[in-house]
Amino acid sequence: MIFSQECVIPVDRERLWNFLMDVPRVARCVPGVEHIEAVDAGGYKGRLGVRIGPIRLSLDGTVAVEDEDHAAWRARMRADAKDRRLGGGIRARMSLALTPADHGTRLSIETDLAVLGKIGEFGQPVIRKKADALLEEFARNLREALAPTSP
16 A cells, blocks of 8 residues: 655754654654664664554564655655564555645655555555544644744
């Protein structure tokens, strides 16, 4: 499944780029991330808890930054995770791009998602709806995390 999603974050590109490239920091904005820790220079392991319909998934896996092109404002990441209880998992390749927008920076994310095992039985419409809801919450969390703090 390919997902293309966009949101506008009301900060300049440089600030958003620096935040997004700090994986442990940005992970706190991802709904359902329970923990994340560095395993090497560009790799991390962690756990994501997410509910799809009546089913609660606990995905243990890895995230790796595969490419950072600051000059072009583009990056690529890879995530692989398994839910041991249900016997399924996900494999995702994500590309992100930052472009100027009125009142901030447009964050464009394209995700190539493979849903493996029993989790794949949910079907594309259910998974797409959940992905859209997660992006909305992620964008809201990013805006809050990057909001100017009051003195």
